[in-house]
Amino acid sequence: VVDAPVSGGQAGAENGKLSIMCGGSADAMAKAEPYMQAYAARIVHVGDAGAGQTTKMCNQIAIAGVIQGVSESIRFAQNAGLDLDKVFEAISGGAAQSWQMVNRWPTMAKEDFDFGFAVDWMRKDLGLALDEARRNGAVLPVAALVDQFYADVQAMGGARQDTSALVRRLPK
Structure with a gap:
């Protein structure tokens, strides 16, 4: 499980430039990160599940x-x-x-x-x-x-x- 809220607004989403703050295990992050790269300029693993929120x-x-x-x-x-x-x-x-x-x-x-x-x-x-x-x-x-x-x-x-x-x- 990865919680992955974003920041960057509508323009960031449309241009694939969102900042994602992720919480979850390293294994879960490794699985999720390739998908997030499609819409993010910055992906930061901030800690365990819940830390993203x-x-x-x-x-x-x-x-x-x-x-x-x-x-x-x-x-x-x-x-x-x-x-x-x-x-x-x-x-x-x-x-x-x-x-x-x-x-x-x-x-x-x-x-x-x-x-x-x-x-x-x-x-x-x-x-x-x-x-x-x-x-x-x-x-x-x-x-x-x-x-x-x-x-x-x-x-x-x-x-x-x-x-x-x-x-x-x-x-x-």
């Missing part, structure tokens, strides 16, 4: 915080009267650069959210992570807060929108 939770925790940070950066720049394209150009190549910034800032700035990983799915994933954190003793204050923010986006009608719709809950 737990690693996916780590991924979602990190993404939630990054999207909130990008959302706040966009609204801050808008309120300061800055040109969003210029701000993106300036900061996307420096320490703030991330997949979320490079791939979502432009669509967030245009308020285009009808694609990608749905808010409903992120809430499910964050719920799993928060449940696991209660079991393993991890403290996740930012993930818990961003999960509440995603509930706000759901209440605003954004349940099926991309997770980058988080910016919608911040006033302009």
